[in-house]
Amino acid sequence: xxxxxxxxFAKNVLMLxxxxxxxxxxxxxxxxxxxxIHGFGDLGNGYYSAGYQVYAVLLVLSSQGIPGAVxxxxxxxxxxxxxxxxxxxxxxxxxxFGAIGLACSLLLYFGADVIAGNIMHVPxxxxxxxxxxxxxxxxxxxxxxxxxxxxxxxxGASSISQSLEQFFNCVLTILFVYATIxxxxxIMAAAGNVSTTLAVLISFSYLIHYYRxxxxxxxxxxxxxxxxxxxxxRRMAKLIFWTAIPLTIGSVISVVTAFIDTVxxxxxxxxxxxxxxxxxxxLEEEAMRATxxxxxxxxxxxxxLAVNLSFYSALIPEITSLLTKKDYRxxxxxxxxxxxxSMLIIIPCAVGFTVLADPILRLLYPNAPDGALVFQLSAVxxxxxxxxxxxxxxxxxxxxxxxxxxxxxxxxxxKIVLNLILIxxxxxxMYGAPxxxxxxxxxxxxxxxxxxxxxxxxxxxxxxCIAVPVISGGVMGAVILIAYRLLSGVLGNAVTTLLxxxxxxxxxxxxxxxxxxxxxxxxxxxxxxxxxxxxxxxLGIYKE
Numbered sequence: 001x002x003x004x005x006x007x008x009f010a011k012n013v014l015m016l017x018x019x020x021x022x023x024x025x026x027x028x029x030x031x032x033x034x035x036x037i038h039g040f041g042d043l044g045n046g047y048y049s050a051g052y053q054v055y056a057v058l059l060v061l062s063s064q065g066i067p068g069a070v071x072x073x074x075x076x077x078x079x080x081x082x083x084x085x086x087x088x089x090x091x092x093x094x095x096x097f098g099a100i101g102l103a104c105s106l107l108l109y110f111g112a113d114v115i116a117g118n119i120m121h122v123p124x125x126x127x128x129x130x131x132x133x134x135x136x137x138x139x140x141x142x143x144x145x146x147x148x149x150x151x152x153x154x155x156g157a158s159s160i161s162q163s164l165e166q167f168f169n170c171v172l173t174i175l176f177v178y179a180t181i182x183x184x185x186x187i188m189a190a191a192g193n194v195s196t197t198l199a200v201l202i203s204f205s206y207l208i209h210y211y212r213x214x215x216x217x218x219x220x221x222x223x224x225x226x227x228x229x230x231x232x233x234r235r236m237a238k239l240i241f242w243t244a245i246p247l248t249i250g251s252v253i254s255v256v257t258a259f260i261d262t263v264x265x266x267x268x269x270x271x272x273x274x275x276x277x278x279x280x281x282x283l284e285e286e287a288m289r290a291t292x293x294x295x296x297x298x299x300x301x302x303x304x305l306a307v308n309l310s311f312y313s314a315l316i317p318e319i320t321s322l323l324t325k326k327d328y329r330x331x332x333x334x335x336x337x338x339x340x341x342s343m344l345i346i347i348p349c350a351v352g353f354t355v356l357a358d359p360i361l362r363l364l365y366p367n368a369p370d371g372a373l374v375f376q377l378s379a380v381x382x383x384x385x386x387x388x389x390x391x392x393x394x395x396x397x398x399x400x401x402x403x404x405x406x407x408x409x410x411x412x413x414x415k416i417v418l419n420l421i422l423i424x425x426x427x428x429x430m431y432g433a434p435x436x437x438x439x440x441x442x443x444x445x446x447x448x449x450x451x452x453x454x455x456x457x458x459x460x461x462x463x464x465c466i467a468v469p470v471i472s473g474g475v476m477g478a479v480i481l482i483a484y485r486l487l488s489g490v491l492g493n494a495v496t497t498l499l500x501x502x503x504x505x506x507x508x509x510x511x512x513x514x515x516x517x518x519x520x521x522x523x524x525x526x527x528x529x530x531x532x533x534x535x536x537x538x539l540g541i542y543k544e
Contacts, residue, residue, distance in 0.1 A: 022163045026170040028364075031299045034177045035292075036367045040188050042296070044177075045368070046288030047189035049295030051128025052196075053262040054115055058104045058136055066097050066140065067147035067158070069244035074151025090148040092236050094141060097244075101140025109133035120266050122284050124186035128193050135197040138204040145207045149214075157210050165203035169195050185288075257408075257440060258298065260416055261433045265291050268423035269430065276426065290430040293371040297434075300360070300375065301382045304349035305389070332456055335394040339387065340465045344517070346386040347469040348508045351477040352501065353379035359484060359497040377434035384441035391448045398455050407447035411440035464517050472511035480504045513541050 035045050070093050077086040108115075109130055116126035142161065149157035172195030180191040269287040353360070357379070358372035392404040415436040422432025480500040488496040512518075513536050520542060523533045536542045 022166070025303070026163075026166040028299055028303060030170040030173040031296070032364050033174045034188075034192055035296060035365055037177055037181065037188075038367075039181060039183075040177060040185060041368045042289045042292035042370065043285055044185035044189050045292030045295055046290070047122075047125060047128060047186045048192055048292075049298075050120060050122060050262050050266065050288065050291055051116075051125045051132065051189065051193060053259045054120075054125075054129055055108065055132040055136070055193075056259070058108050066093065066143035066244055067150060069093075069240060070144055070147030071150035073240060073243060074148055075153075078152060086148075086151065088236065089151075089240065090144065092233060093144045093147070093240050096237050096240055097140050097144055098137070101137040104140075105133050105136040108136065120263060121270070122266055122288065124184070127186055127190035131190050131194045132196055135200040138200045142200070142204050142207050145211055149210075157207060161203045161207050161210070164206055165199045167199075168202050169199035171195075172198055257412055257415060257437060260412065260419060261294055261437075262291060264416070264419040264423055265294065265430055265433060268420060268432075271424050272426040272429055292368075293374060294430060294433055296361075296365065296368070297371055297375045297378050300364075301353065301378050304346055305382060305386055307345055331398075332459070335390075335452075335456070336460055338390050338394070339460065342386050342390045343383075343465055343469045344512070346383050347473040348476055348504065350379045350383050351473040352480065352504050353382070355477045355481050356484065356497060356500060359488070359493050359500075363494050363497045373431060374434055377431065377438070381434060381438040381441055384438065384445050388441060388445055388448060391445075391452055395448065395452055395455070398452075400451060400455055403451045404444075404448055407444040407451075408440075410447065411443040414443060415440040468512065468515045468517045472508050472515065475511050476504045476508040479507050513539075516541070 031045070034040050034048070035042070037044075070089060073089045074086040077083070077089065112126040112129035112133070113123070115129060117123045146158040146161065173192045176191040176195055177188050180188045183191075266287045269290050270283040273283060273286055354376045357375040358369075361372055361375060362369045388404075388408075395403050418436035418439060419432055422428045422435060423430060425432070428435075480503055483503055484496055484500050487499065491499070513532075520533060523536075533542060
């Protein structure tokens with residue numbers, strides 16, 4: 001039974017990992033394509049990202065806490081066999097969050113000029129905001145459906161719908177930006193963001209189809225009584241709302257850090273270069289160029305972070321279900337395993353990005369290759385972000401709903417202060433943003449980790465969690481650095497960079513196996529572990 005549960009959790013994590021990887025790869029593809037289009041570049045990327053970050057904050061306010069809240073409440077009820085009550089959570093959530101999503105859509109559409117002109121001081125961003133506004137309502141309703149099926153124990157609705165959405169977003173963004181070549185950069189950026197709204201509508205349509213097709217399987221299990229009077233419905237609506245608030249706050253603060261960069265960079269760069277660049281237009285374009293570089297780097301660092309987020313999404317309903325059944329030992333094991341695998345994933349990515357920052361940017365953005373130092377600084381911060389994601393999911397599942405929000409809020413306040421000080425200094429400029437992000441995430445990590453240790457007994461294996469990934473990553477980094485310097489003069493940047501990435505992956509995997517990070521039993525319990533063990537056994541790494 002325990003093995004089946006473990007396999008189910010691993011299957012859900014793998015499903016989410018694949019989906020998130022596909023989503024971020026597609027996101028990377030279209031951002032690469034449009035950034036390299038003539039007339040778009042870092043400036044167009046700045047307009048695109050500045051508008052999108054404002055949209056992202058409202059999107060998180062209206063929808064980001066929903067999947068976690070709904071999945072938590074649904075998983076609590078399904079763990080007790082109360083499938084009718086679980087469906088009641090779903091129906092009331094649709095009403096509550098549909099109304100919130102509609103309000104946020106209207107706010108963004110009619111407040112676009114005020115936000116762009118009075119807060120960001122870049123009026124053309126209003127075009128981007130208006131085309132994104134309708135998407136918020138449909139994302140909000142879609143999030144309820146995804147959270148419902150996550151609580152029922154399947155991640156199919158989330159993984160497929162999000163992959164579908166990103167596929168159409170990728171294709172349509174490239175088409176729409178190409179269609180506006182020759183226009184101003186902000187018009188091209190607005191055209192690219194029209195695709196986001198259309199892709200959300202397509203994803204929403206798929207979720208409606210998914211719900212109608214599979215809901216019968218779960219409703220057949222229902223035999224529990226359900227209260228349907230107005231008073232009990234209001235109590236349920238309040239429970240859903242108050243469960244979503246801490247999840248939303250934590251998610252908002254995560255997104256707000258990017259929004260803080262967008263606003264502070266836009267304003268502080270203009271302050272820093274006021275005596276250097278003469279005209280207002282030149283200052284605005286320099287601010288958007290810096291914003292574009294930061295966004296370009298975020299697109300790359302978000303790729304491994306998206307894979308890691310699968311643990312965050314899967315941990316909340318999993319740990320909630322285990323604690324409902326008072327299985328504390330299994331819950332602690334899930335948390336420990338998730339942190340270990342997070343480190344296993346994120347360390348080689350951080351090392352690779354640091355060592356190959358400039359070659360990667362020149363490979364991917366030949367028309368806009370600036371930003372290597374920003375990339376390196378962000379790669380270091382990425383480690384803390386990944387660990388924080390996993391620990392947040394653990395705390396939410398444990399019922400410590402407000403701790404991640406408090407931790408991230410504390411870090412965000414420090415980040416605002418540091419951004420204002422550092423970015424306004426022309427000698428530091430946009431590099432102040434990744435520096436302050438590191439401090440923000442470090443503060444959040446300390447608060448979250450201390451709280452988690454007090455909440456549940458976790459026996460972290462420091463060798464597996466820290467020593468092996470760090471040693472393996474260090475060896476990998478040294479090898480690919482030497483290889484790049486030896487080969488780049490002969491093979492050129494593009495070929496050498498790709499070869500070094502492949503070589504790095506092989507070296508890292510080899511080191512993990514040689515250092516025996518996983519026992520045979522542990523390998524057999526992870527997806528494709530049997531095949532990995534068979535290869536390692538043939539190579540003589542595992543003798544038994």
